[in-house]
Amino acid sequence: MEFGPGPSTTHRLPPQNLEAEQCVLGSIMLQQGAMPKAAETLTEDDFYRDAHKYIFSAMITLFDRGEPLDLITISNLLKDSNRLDAVGGPTYLAALTDIVPVAANIAYYAKIVREKAILRRLIQTGTEIAGRCYEEQDDIDTLLDDVETTVFEISRAKSGQSYHSLKTVISDTFKYIEQLYERKEHITGVPTEYHDFDKMTAGLQRSDLIILAARPSMGKTALAVNMVQNAALLHKVPVAVFSLEMSKEQLGMRMLCSISRVDAQRLRTGFLKEQDWPKLTRA
Structure with a gap:
């Protein structure tokens, strides 16, 4: 039986x-305040058509300058950047505002664009990986590391560039300060x-x-483990521990010793006393 690369996706x-x-x-041209919502999710590279990349890049530039975002x-x-004809001229820009059903739905539109961009990147990554696999020139561990890194970068970037205007940052900060003021803690x-501490x-x-x-x-x-225990057991906060020097069993023993007050040396050697077992069980 022969195994091929599967159906061609070239075309x-x-x-x-x-x-x-x-x-x-x-929507950005129609609704004031729409740009921050789009910029939180999208970059110019997320757009498929080059004309749309150029337009969004111009919008970002104007937004950063604090200038209005309109047809003019x-x-x-x-x-000025010699791209007006490439995007279809003022006529195409004006037509964009007529296409929008509801400008308030920009977050939904941006989510669709972003998801399509991620799919394209996954396809590109998969194609590159397949090519390297067929060439058989890379060390397998190196290839696996590269694949893992690339996919992780795509996953990490799926929420967009986290672009926030200063106005939004200050507004959110004041809301947070008000919450702290009301808590009085x-x-x-x-x-x-x-x-x-x-x-x-x-x-x-x-x-x-x-x-x-x-x-x-x-x-x-010991201090870090105790902090983890207190956060997880006393305050019911999910905690993850990553250790480069201790195994999971060693970390588990440290936690058990701390909570049960059983001698660590007896626990490590297994020479436990009869009264140690109830303490460990309760821990």
């Missing part, structure tokens, strides 16, 4: 939705139950990177 049209692309661009300003910028994040940090906060640094055998891992 198949890549995934795209030109109507959704047109609706995104038209967009046409003028495209003319000193600990606004996840408590670790190390009170001095919690007082300094107000608890573990979203997006924070906290590094525990000390000389060897000073208790860094």
Whole structure:
């Protein structure tokens, strides 16, 4: 039995939705405040048609400058960059606003465009991987690492470029401050139950990177494990532990020792006393 590469996809049209692309661009020109919603999800490379890439790029430039996004300003910028004729001229730009059913649905249109772009990238990645596999020139471990990295990058980028205007950032920040003001609590994040630490940090906060640094055998891992336990057991917060130096069994023993108060040496060697078992079971 022979195994071939399967049906050819050479002449198949890549995934795209030109109507959704047109609706995104038209909505931006029709509705004030639509641009931040589109920019949160899309980049110019997410558009399939080159003309739409040029138009969206011009919109981003105007938005960054704080200038209005309308037929005149967009046409003028495209003319300055010698791209106005390439996009179809002012006539095509004007037609974009007539295509949009409901400008308020821009987030939905942008989601469609984004999903099609991801599918195209997956197809491109799959084609490149298949080519490398047929060539058989790469070390298998290197190839697997490259595949994993590429797919991970596509997955990580699926939510867009996380583009936020300063106006949106300030508005969201004020809302967050108001929430904190209404709570009237000193600990606004996840408590670790190390009170001095919690007082300094107000608890573990979203997006924070906290590094525990000390000389060897000073208790860094024990401290981190206790913080994990307290967050998970006392405050019911899901926690993941990644360790490059300890196995899952070693981490499990540390947690059991901490909670059960059983001697770590007895647990490691297996020479447990009769009274240790109920403590471990309760832990």
